[in-house]
Amino acid sequence: xxxxxxxxxxxxxxxxxxxxxxxxxxxxxxxxxxxxxxxxxxxxxxxxxxxxxxxxxxxxxxxxxxxxxxxxxxxxxxxxxxxxxxxxxxxxxxxxxxxxxxxxxxxxxxxxxxxxxxxxxxxxxxxxxxxxxxxxxxxxxxxxxxxxxxxxxxxxxxxxxxxxxxxxxxxxxxxxxxxxxxxxxxxxxxxxxxxxxxxxxxxxxxxxxxxxxxxxxxxxxxxxxxxxxxxxxxxxxxxxxxxxxxxxxxxxxxxxxxxx
Numbered sequence: 424x425x426x427x428x429x430x431x432x433x434x435x436x437x438x439x440x441x442x443x444x445x446x447x448x449x450x451x452x453x454x455x456x457x458x459x460x461x462x463x464x465x466x467x468x469x470x471x472x473x474x475x476x477x478x479x480x481x482x483x484x485x486x487x488x489x490x491x492x493x494x495x496x497x498x499x500x501x502x503x504x505x506x507x508x509x510x511x512x513x514x515x516x517x518x519x520x521x522x523x524x525x526x527x528x529x530x531x532x533x534x535x536x537x538x539x540x541x542x543x544x545x546x547x548x549x550x551x552x553x554x555x556x557x558x559x560x561x562x563x564x565x566x567x568x569x570x571x572x573x574x575x576x577x578x579x580x581x582x583x584x585x586x587x588x589x590x591x592x593x594x595x596x597x598x599x600x601x602x603x604x605x606x607x608x609x610x611x612x613x614x615x616x617x618x619x620x621x622x623x624x625x626x627x628x629x630x631x632x633x634x635x636x637x638x639x640x641x642x643x644x645x646x647x648x649x650x651x652x653x654x655x656x657x658x659x660x661x662x663x664x665x666x667x668x669x670x671x672x673x674x675x676x677x678x679x680x681x682x683x
Contacts, residue, residue, distance in 0.1 A: 425516070426491065426664040427481035431556045432496075434504050440465045440487075442626070460626030466492060470554065470562035472523030472540040474598060479519045479538075481509050482607075489569035493538065493606045495521055510554055510567060512537040512604035523600075537604035543583040544597035550575045555585065555600035563601070570609030572677075573601075582675075589680035 440463050445454035463486045471497035474497035478675040485508075493511040496503055509521070513584035515538050535541065535550075546552060551572040554563040566573045566588060577584035581592040616622055619629070633653070642654045653661045 425482070430481045430483060430494070433593055436467050436506060436508055437464045448457065455632045456628045457626055458628045459623050461486075461624050463487065466508050468492065469509050469558070470564075474505065474521075475523060477507070477521045479515060479517050479521060480506075482515065482517065483508075487663075488567070489608060489611045490567065491569075509538065510602070511607040512553065512602065513570075513607050513609060514604065515607065515668060518595040532558065535603040536683075538600055538602055540600045542597060543585075543595060543599055543601060544578065544579075546575050546583070546601070546603070548575050551605055552585075552601040552603060552604065555595065556601065559596060559598040566601075567606065569606055569611035572605040573679065583679065587680070590678070591676060591680035592678035594675040594677060 442460065443459035444459075445452050447453045465487055466485050468485075468488075474495070477495040477497035479493050480496055482496060483492055485492045487508075491511045492508045493515055495507050495509055496504055497507070511674060519538070520536060521676045523538060531682050540554075543552075543555075551574055553566040553572050555565040556562065569590075571588040573588065575583060576586050578590065578597075580596060583597055584592060585595055586592055612667050633641040633656070634646055636644035638645040641656055642658045643651060652663075655661055
């Protein structure tokens with residue numbers, strides 16, 4: 424997918440992105456290995472369907488995420504133009520039409536437009552989707568990284584069974600929406616950083632192993648022989664402890680991702 428070379432900046436779609444180098448309001452570092460990095464502006468992404476029909480104007484790079492984004496323009500009944508950013512799917516081209524209405528006549532012919540929003544009950548078994556909602560009208564929360572996709576496995580009256588990229592099988596309400604296709608920039612996983620300076624451009628500072636520190640600085644410090652489980656600087660175990668909280672949505676998980 425080629426990115427657009429000439430693009431007009433629409434200031435309402437951008438916002439200043441403040442950097443704190445991992446520090447909280449008291450100045451203490453709470454997120455390690457962050458700092459410096461190139462200046463970035465945040466792009467507002469439309470994870471809901473605020474439009475009925477729109478045309479693709481540009482396909483652009485977004486420094487805040489791994490996937491590419493597409494600028495679209497919609498015209499309402501009052502002939503007022505509105506611009507949005509959406510996650511660009513693979514194969515999307517400039518001047519393509521994006522919709523977010525129900526499929527009527529095209530659902531039988533499987534002529535769905537890539538990047539358009541549809542309800543889950545309008546997809547067929549085996550379709551690839553991304554940008555999936557968990558709660559109706561809340562906005563997409565699942566399958567948003569570069570090159571990933573989910574697949575429709577089964578459908579019933581109220582729920583749709585979806586296979587997520589992690590291997591997890593989950594039930595999601597048919598009232599939720601998703602986009603048709605795969606997320607763009609599928610070669611993102613093949614990028615090689617090559618030098619330390621590029622990591623600094625990406626706001627990543629060097630990390631030091633705990634075993635390379637002194638005993639006073641880290642529980643694993645001292646570089647002594649003998650086994651010990653890896654721990655955080657606060658002596659909590661880093662492996663083997665479940666960090667995922669039990670939520671009510673867990674009852675909708677048919678197959679956990681660990682059984683992939």
